Amino acid sequence: MDDKAILNELRDITKNKDCWKANIGDVSDKLNEDYSIAVKAKALWLLGEMGLMHPEEIECHVENISSYLDNENPKLRERSANAIGRIGRANESLVIPHLDRLMELRRDESENVRHAFIWACENIASNAPELFCEKLDIFYEMIFDSGQKVRIEAPEMFRVIGKRKPEYVKPYLEKLEWIAENDENPIVRIHSAGAIRITKKALKES
Structure with a gap:
């Protein structure tokens, strides 16, 4: 065929x-x-x-x-x-x-x-x-990747980990907050804010 x-x-x-x-x-x-x-x-x-x-x-x-x-x-x-x-x-x-x-x-x-x-x-x-809990530095660095698709997706990893293992995302919250407020890409800002929200909710519930 x-x-x-x-x-x-x-x-x-x-x-x-x-x-x-x-x-x-x-x-x-x-x-x-x-x-x-x-x-x-x-x-x-x-x-x-x-x-x-x-x-x-x-x-x-x-x-x-x-x-x-x-x-x-x-x-x-x-x-x-x-x-x-x-x-x-x-x-x-x-x-x-x-x-x-x-x-x-x-x-x-x-x-x-x-x-x-x-x-x-x-x-x-x-x-x-x-x-992946000990590999989060990799995904943080990828938020600053040269490719827009990569930058948009990278914060989502913090949302996924933050929901189940929020204590591992906690050290990144301040950095993510800066990105959520200042990044040039609106979707990167939205995804970073979502990761923060999910992580803080999980921390509060834990």
């Missing part, structure tokens, strides 16, 4: 969640060298969503999915990070062996990959915040 037919097949699978569990193997097969970047990118995204719903069935495919974290193509690095984030949201133990490789993406030359890195970490941290 040509790319168009394969992508249509993957879109049909995407729309029918009832068939996901039975099709994980077939979608994972699309990551082999016979397929194009477009097909692999779509397969990686879909495998992440499948893994969120069926973490036990995705387990044997995580090594293959994570192998694209350091692929030469930025779209595949981005989609691999997305997938690792979704799988890790369902079961962090499946992605812990690949966490160091994921963390390397914070330095990626592609803004989209750096953005995907933060988004993936937020997903994993939603249910396993302890994995």
Whole structure:
């Protein structure tokens, strides 16, 4: 089949969640060298969503999915990070062996990959915040990234951690307050203010 037919097949699978569990193997097969970047990118995204719903069935495919974290193509690095984030949201133990490789993406030359890195970490941290409590300096520095998408997303990590582990965000509150009041980007200001609000609420309740 040509790319168009394969992508249509993957879109049909995407729309029918009832068939996901039975099709994980077939979608994972699309990551082999016979397929194009477009097909692999779509397969990686879909495998992440499948893994969120069926973490036990995705387990044997995580090594293959994570192998694209350091692929030469930025779209595949981005989609691999997305997938690792979704799988890790369902079961962090499946992605812990690949966490160091994921963390390397914070330095990626592609803004989209750096953005995907933060988004993936937020997903994993939603249910396993302890994995990132000692890494918050990384996300604070990324608020000053050269890419606007990255800057907008970075404060969200403080919201995610602040909800579950507010004591780790507490040392950053004064810095976040300055950003919430002074940053040139209105969405960065809004997201920083949201992180502050969530963290203060959690601190009050703890």
